Amino acid sequence: MHTQLDVNGRAYALDHDPRTTLLDALRDHIGLYGTKKGCDHGQCGACTVLVNGRRINSCLTLAAMHDGDEITTVEGLGEPGALAPLQQAFVDCDGYQCGYCTPGQIMSATGMLEEAKAGDPSHVSASLSGDVALDDSEIAERMSGNLCRCSAYPFIRQAIHSVEGKE
Amino acid sequence: MSVATPLPHDSAPLHVTGRARYVDDIPAPAGTLHLAFGLSPIARGRIKAMDLAAVRAAPGVVRVLTREDLPNACDTSPSAHDEPLLAEGEVFYAGQAVFLVIATSHLAARKAARLGKVEYEEMEPLLSYDETLAAGAEFEAEPRVWQKGDAGAAIAAAPRRLTGRIEIGGQEHFYLEGQAALAIPDDGGAMHVVTSTQHPTEIQHKVADALGLPMAMVRSECRRMGGGFGGKESQGNALAVACAVAAKLTGRACKMRYDRDDDMVITGKRHDFRIDYDVGYDDGGRIAGIDFTQVTRGGWSMDLTLPVADRAMLHADNAYHLPACRITSHRLRTNMCSATAYRGFGGPQGVLGIERMMDEIAHVLGIDPVEVRRVNYYADCAGGGGGGGPSAPRSAAPSPPERYLEQDRSPGSGHAMSGALAGAGKRFGAEHSPVARPVEPQTTPYGMEVKDFLLNGMTAKLLADCDYAGRRAAIRAWNERSPILKRGIGFSPVKFGISFTLTHLNQAGALVHVYQDGSIHLNHGGTEMGQGLFQKVAQVAAARFGVDVAQVRITATDTAKVPNTSATAASSGTDLNGMAAMAACDAIRERMAECLAGLHQAKPEAVVFEGGEVRVGEAAMSFAQAATLCYENRVSLSATGFYRTPDLAWDRIRGQGRPFFYFAHGCAVTEVAIDTLTGENRILRADILHDVGASLNPAIDRGQIEGGYVQGAGWLTTEELVWDDKGRLRTHAPSTYKIPACSDRPPVFNVELWDGENPEATIYRSKAVGEPPFMLGISAFLALSDACAACGPHYPALDAPATAERVLAAVKRARG
Ligand code: FES
Ligand code: FES
Numbered sequence: 003m004h005t006q007l008d009v010n011g012r013a014y015a016l017d018h019d020p021r022t023t024l025l026d027a028l029r030d031h032i033g034l035y036g037t038k039k040g041c042d043h044g045q046c047g048a049c050t051v052l053v054n055g056r057r058i059n060s061c062l063t064l065a066a067m068h069d070g071d072e073i074t075t076v077e078g079l080g081e082p083g084a085l086a087p088l089q090q091a092f093v094d095c096d097g098y099q100c101g102y103c104t105p106g107q108i109m110s111a112t113g114m115l116e117e118a119k120a121g122d123p124s125h126v127s128a129s130l131s132g133d134v135a136l137d138d139s140e141i142a143e144r145m146s147g148n149l150c151r152c153s154a155y156p157f158i159r160q161a162i163h164s165v166e167g168k169e
Numbered sequence: 170m171s172v173a174t175p176l177p178h179d180s181a182p183l184h185v186t187g188r189a190r191y192v193d194d195i196p197a198p199a200g201t202l203h204l205a206f207g208l209s210p211i212a213r214g215r216i217k218a219m220d221l222a223a224v225r226a227a228p229g230v231v232r233v234l235t236r237e238d239l240p241n242a243c244d245t246s247p248s249a250h251d252e253p254l255l256a257e258g259e260v261f262y263a264g265q266a267v268f269l270v271i272a273t274s275h276l277a278a279r280k281a282a283r284l285g286k287v288e289y290e291e292m293e294p295l296l297s298y299d300e301t302l303a304a305g306a307e308f309e310a311e312p313r314v315w316q317k318g319d320a321g322a323a324i325a326a327a328p329r330r331l332t333g334r335i336e337i338g339g340q341e342h343f344y345l346e347g348q349a350a351l352a353i354p355d356d357g358g359a360m361h362v363v364t365s366t367q368h369p370t371e372i373q374h375k376v377a378d379a380l381g382l383p384m385a386m387v388r389s390e391c392r393r394m395g396g397g398f399g400g401k402e403s404q405g406n407a408l409a410v411a412c413a414v415a416a417k418l419t420g421r422a423c424k425m426r427y428d429r430d431d432d433m434v435i436t437g438k439r440h441d442f443r444i445d446y447d448v449g450y451d452d453g454g455r456i457a458g459i460d461f462t463q464v465t466r467g468g469w470s471m472d473l474t475l476p477v478a479d480r481a482m483l484h485a486d487n488a489y490h491l492p493a494c495r496i497t498s499h500r501l502r503t504n505m506c507s508a509t510a511y512r513g514f515g516g517p518q519g520v521l522g523i524e525r526m527m528d529e530i531a532h533v534l535g536i537d538p539v540e541v542r543r544v545n546y547y548a549d550c551a552g553g554g555g556g557g558g559p560s561a562p563r564s565a566a567p568s569p570p571e572r573y574l575e576q577d578r579s580p581g582s583g584h585a586m587s588g589a590l591a592g593a594g595k596r597f598g599a600e601h602s603p604v605a606r607p608v609e610p611q612t613t614p615y616g617m618e619v620k621d622f623l624l625n626g627m628t629a630k631l632l633a634d635c636d637y638a639g640r641r642a643a644i645r646a647w648n649e650r651s652p653i654l655k656r657g658i659g660f661s662p663v664k665f666g667i668s669f670t671l672t673h674l675n676q677a678g679a680l681v682h683v684y685q686d687g688s689i690h691l692n693h694g695g696t697e698m699g700q701g702l703f704q705k706v707a708q709v710a711a712a713r714f715g716v717d718v719a720q721v722r723i724t725a726t727d728t729a730k731v732p733n734t735s736a737t738a739a740s741s742g743t744d745l746n747g748m749a750a751m752a753a754c755d756a757i758r759e760r761m762a763e764c765l766a767g768l769h770q771a772k773p774e775a776v777v778f779e780g781g782e783v784r785v786g787e788a789a790m791s792f793a794q795a796a797t798l799c800y801e802n803r804v805s806l807s808a809t810g811f812y813r814t815p816d817l818a819w820d821r822i823r824g825q826g827r828p829f830f831y832f833a834h835g836c837a838v839t840e841v842a843i844d845t846l847t848g849e850n851r852i853l854r855a856d857i858l859h860d861v862g863a864s865l866n867p868a869i870d871r872g873q874i875e876g877g878y879v880q881g882a883g884w885l886t887t888e889e890l891v892w893d894d895k896g897r898l899r900t901h902a903p904s905t906y907k908i909p910a911c912s913d914r915p916p917v918f919n920v921e922l923w924d925g926e927n928p929e930a931t932i933y934r935s936k937a938v939g940e941p942p943f944m945l946g947i948s949a950f951l952a953l954s955d956a957c958a959a960c961g962p963h964y965p966a967l968d969a970p971a972t973a974e975r976v977l978a979a980v981k982r983a984r985g
Binding site: 036039043045048075079081082085089092094096099103104105108141143145146149152154155 | 908
């Protein structure tokens with residue numbers, strides 16, 4: 003079947019099996035290998051991308067469901083030499099060890115910062131409405147869907163803290 | 170200054186932009202085929218019939234192989250040649266590969282693999298410790314027994330005696346990048362394999378054996394792994410061998426990657442253990458003698474079970490000077506996946522055995538658990554710890570002590586050393602230096618003299634810094650007022666032996682080229698899995714040439730460049746490869762110095778490599794100019810370097826000798842809270858003081874310490890592996906196997922580096938850091954035990970992992 007995807011500002015016309023996940027479409031059809039496959043089950047977050055600005059586990063959604071959608075992957079955020087602030091923060095804070103979870107962490111944090119800005123509450127928020135103060139426990143909770151087996155968590159949280167409120 | 174600076178990981182900009190390539194991200198050659206194994210669903214049985222017609226007929230399938238189609242067993246074992254690639258008439262665990270599908274896509278191969286119809290004659294699997302022991306299914310004819318003194322007599326003569334048992338669970342590596350390999354046929358029957366592996370040489374060796382090729386015809390390569398933790402020491406062999414065999418048969422590139430569930434079912438995990446202790450001690454908690462019995466389940470094949478179980482014995486004393494000790498170790502052959510290397514390599518299990526015992530002694534005597542530990546510590550050694558102290562500001566570095574320079578005997582290095590070393594120069598923190606007790610001969614249960622112990626001083630500092638005594642009292646008061654929630658606090662030290670216990674593995678090689686433009690190409694036998702090895706070794710190379718680390722090009726580990734490498738394991742990556750790289754760099758530098766000195770009528774010793782420049786007397790030139798000049802004067806600018814760890818001698822049968830070059834130390838205090846109605850629990854705070862010698866890179870070391878602690882705490886709390894009574898692993902995905910998430914990391918987390926230098930001549934006097942901090946997670950387990958003990962008068966005898974269920978059971982035991 004045919005699906006039209008807008009990935010990082012470029013249009014791609016895909017001809018694919020209806021069961022192809024968005025993750026496989028990105029990696030195997032389009033050749034963008036920055037989005038990683040950690041579990042293929044929606045449980046690790048390594049495959050996180052933005053769909054129309056919202057974060058999503060790309061292994062848990064079919065490419066066919068995103069005809070016409072705008073997808074942003076880690077490659078679309080910035081590149082070496084012109085890093086996005088969050089990418090730079092991960093470099094500055096050493097927010098990784100093996101780096102395999104990193105693209106997912108960065109995409110997830112990008113989406114998460116927007117959610118917080120929009121006032122979306124989380125499980126640990128004191129109230130369901132009003133401004134969200136992104137303290138450490140808020141960040142930890144909102145990022146708990148992105149596993150890092152190297153447990154670079156302290157530095158990941160530091161990196162997110164350092165850009166929060168700066169933009 | 171490149172050494173002792175907190176530089177980011179080598180591929181930082183690539184990681185954050187998704188451009189760092191792992192095996193599955195490498196664009197494969199056109200026409201690459203994909204593989205999947207058909208797996209045994211049962212734990213033990215004989216194959217009666219195999220009908221693979223449906224597999225062969227499935228869309229995209231190119232070939233299907235069984236044992237009969239292979240040129241030989243295509244053994245994938247790292248040790249005993251007992252792991253045929255595909256089952257040979259019998260299966261020994263649920264998840265064993267029975268046939269191999271070669272197809273045009275990964276999905277096609279996986280789908281087809283499900284269509285195989287294999288009939289088995291099922292047999293009763295050996296699973297539990299007791300039934301396996303009773304069946305006598307052990308990897309060695311006899312249990313290993315090591316002794317120091319007469320433990321039985323010492324225990325009998327002691328005023329007090331206690332016996333106990335702890336069960337310790339295994340652990341799934343859950344490297345975020347699953348196992349993956351790619352084989353590309355080369356000219357003349359040669360094979361090029363790219364694998365996510367900690368051990369490229371073993372991959373080369375196993376592939377060569379399977380294909381009947383000399384090793385020189387096989388090239389094995391690995392740029393980076395998305396995590397390894399020991400799980401890619403031997404467990405990648407099967408994929409690489411399968412790819413190579415399939416590539417040879419089809420003439421096309423072949424690739425294989427395990428999906429997460431397959432990965433968890435097929436590959437080995439940390440060994441689980443059951444440890445019994447029988448100890449004699451006095452009213453002050455001082456130990457007279459211990460008798461340990463360690464039993465571990467090694468799974469269906471030997472893999473690395475013997476050295477893992479050895480290391481558990483080697484760490485049975487942890488940080489304590491035992492006058493008499495006897496350790497018995499049974500290594501069981503069970504019908505489960507083959508347990509393998511995992512960060513700490515058996516050490517953590519051995520350490521947990523004695524830590525639990527200390528905890529119980531303290532409970533019985535009603536004295537602070539830290540005190541029981543302190544009275545049994547080895548003595549700190551005068552001069553042994555390099556006079557360490559807490560971290561001082563790096564800028565306050567004085568010029569390096571003289572003996573530092575004397576230490577470096579490489580020719581022509583005298584002056585050049587000073588530049589590199591100022592950053593690594595040591596601060597002798599006199600005010601915090603531990604008070605050394607008079608040195609008495611103190612040996613481990615395996616007869617190695619302990620000459621560099623640090624934990625008395627470190628413990629005093631940590632306890633003071635985190636206000637251990639004040640908090641313990643506050644927790645006790647809090648618990649009295651809190652009937653449902655209980656808090657606990659735990660302390661644990663670690664002394665971890667550094668070196669491979671198979672002595673000949675303690676060697677490494679490096680290859681360095683300096684190009685005529687002054688850029689430097691660095692290659693060595695170590696592999697990068699996130700531990701920061703590549704950056705650390707690059708820092709060493711940059712320091713030797715006095716250039717910025719950006720001038721050093723780090724390249725993939727490649728058996729065609731550096732041969733006969735050891736696995737990147739045993740925390741020894743930097744120790745070994747850093748030294749080898751230094752030797753290579755120094756060989757080139759010496760030649761350059763000689764050439765430049767000749768041109769300027771100076772002595773080679775007078776040539777200084779520093780700050781991106783090379784100076785000969787008054788003359789100064791950039792390193793690039795110096796390289797060009799040397800090239801034009803026909804100087805060889807390429808060298809290999811080699812290192813072997815000195816002074817090791819070890820007899821594993823007698824359990825005597827010096828298996829380790831040195832010890833790395835650390836200690837931690839953790840505070841937790843439990844809910845006594847549900848068993849739920851949480852880590853509230855962790856304080857760590859860890860010894861990394863003179864750190865080569867404090868940022869990377871800190872990351873290793875924090876990551877090690879969290880992974881260690883995960884092992885002992887939420888990470889539970891469950892096999893059913895048929896031997897099937899029921900926890901084979903992150904939905905059922907819980908590793909720590911961002912929200913599980915302690916909200917208060919203080920990590921400090923103990924600032925000392927390694928008394929042994931390691932690379933810039935640093936110490937290994939990969940494994941030792943893993944054991945600091947034990948403090949979290951002990952804190953949970955403490956919280957359970959607050960519920961009643963009895964010892965809670967908590968087993969690991971301390972899941973909510975086990976915590977609840979322990980609370981019940983405490984109440985009696
Ligand atoms: S790969 Fe999508 S969540 Fe793990
Ligand atoms: S950096 Fe390795 S998994 Fe996060």
